[in-house]
Amino acid sequence: MITIVDYGLGNLGSVLNMMKKIGAQAQITSDLDTLSRAKKILLPGVGAFDAAMEELSGSELRKILDQKATVEKVPVLGICLGMQLLTRGSEEGQLQGLNWIPAFTYKFPASHLKVPHMGWNYVKLSTPSPLTENFDKEFRFYFVHSYYVKADSEQNSILCTNYGVTFDSGIQRDNIFGAQFHPEKSHRFGMQLFKNFAKL
Amino acid sequence: MLRTRIIPILQLIDESLVKTVKFDKYGYIGDPVNTVRIFNELEVDELAFVDIRASKENRGPNFEVLHHIADECFMPLSYGGGINTLDVAKKIFSLGFEKLILNTASFLKPELITEIAKIYGSQAVVVAVDVKKNLLGKYEVYSLSGTQNQKKKPVEWVKHVEALGAGEILLTSIDREGTWKGLDIDLIKQVSESSNLPVIAHGGGGTLEDIEDAVKKGKASAVALGSMLVYQGKDLGVLVNFPDKIKLEQILSF
Secondary structure (H helix, E strand, O other): OEEEEOOOOOOHHHHHHHHHHOOOOEEEEOOHHHHHOOOOEEEOOOOOHHHHHHHHHOOOHHHHHHHHHHHOOOOEEEEOHHHHOOOOEEOOOOOEOOOOOOEEEEEOOOOOOOOOEEEEEEOEEOOOOHHHOOOOOOOEEEEEEOEEEEEOOHHHEEEEEEEOEEEEEEEEEOOEEEEOOOHHHOHHHHHHHHHHHHHO | OOOOEEEEEEEEEOOEEEEEOOOOOEEEEEOHHHHHHHHHHOOOOOEEEEEOOOOOOOOOOOHHHHHHHHHHOOOOEEEEOOOOOHHHHHHHHHHOOOEEEEOHHHHHOOHHHHHHHHHHOHHHEEEEEEEEEOOOOOEEEEEOOOOEEOOOOHHHHHHHHHHHOOOEEEEEEOOOOOOOOOOOHHHHHHHHHHOOOOEEEEOOOOOHHHHHHHHHOOOOOEEEEOHHHHEOOOOOOEOOOOOOHHHHHHHHOO
16 A cells, blocks of 8 residues: 655645556555555655645654654655655755755756756666666656756666756665656656556 | 657537637537547647637536546646636646646736746646737737737737746647648747747647747747647548657657
């Protein structure tokens, strides 16, 4: 069972739909008891970094998430803003991130390229990971974001993508994973990623 | 780098899928949910739905149809038609759409652009700029299914809605829509070159060359296609289709 955390941000219906489609059991919850029993956690998110961190930190929620991710070490997948929250912090906000993966979130530099980085882009495999099993070089995903993540060390980068800069579109540290794109909006490519996460 | 998006744009009247010519007479295409399934199989980049009569008939979106559509779709989805309050907008987002398209409301209730952008981000707000040439050959922006001349110049109007918080422009040539005569490259170029926003070019696309021109000459960020993707050819029967991916990649590579 994959538990999708509902903290008020993100397009949860689409995520649940795709989980159903691939035959993975999933539930959406904002209930702390349910979350504290979770075997696998998906952390979605759209919007602003600080707004999301405030939602996560302002309650018992943060304590449970820390316990699950860093003590019990259940698999956690952050998508889109949910991935950026896994880092130390972001140039978008003042608040600290969850700091579960040694990485930071930067603003795209000013250039001729339009921001947000919005549309389909390709991913390149970096450090091998169970999350990226059966990916090939044609794998593409739907992105919408104005800030990007760069891991401090290459070993925590599992996917990278180029948009003016080369950034980490997938990161991992032990049981904790992040994906910058929207798997739930990325056809069979997203389904493969969700299948890999469901198998963990 | 980013792929140039080719977006099927599908017209609804309530629960039926239709296709107009110059925003006027229309033919029935079929059931929207079946059509979505086909585009899913074809792995298209993105889908846009517009209820072309919702504002004109003064009714809201058909949430039930939108719900069925969103349940079938594993790609980015946008919807326009009859969105006139923040509550309606929220409801559509909650169904699984990530972009809303505003046209009539951008004139009647421009603050809605700002309100939606504040909550969901600018990238979630697409303003549909529907353009017709007047007798003197000047471009003018229309609302209410192309029936109300707003007497605005497209370039200036786009700057205005960008300042309000719009994140993308769906630029339609009413004169070309449904005609298969090719997109209006002058119009696309004018708007794309004067705006920082991504411009989705729409209206008239009938061949791969038309798409190439819109992107390379017109500098469009994306191309929306209607007739070409729901008919076998001009004046032929209904056939939901999508251009060959490899050929598309070839014409779109710079």
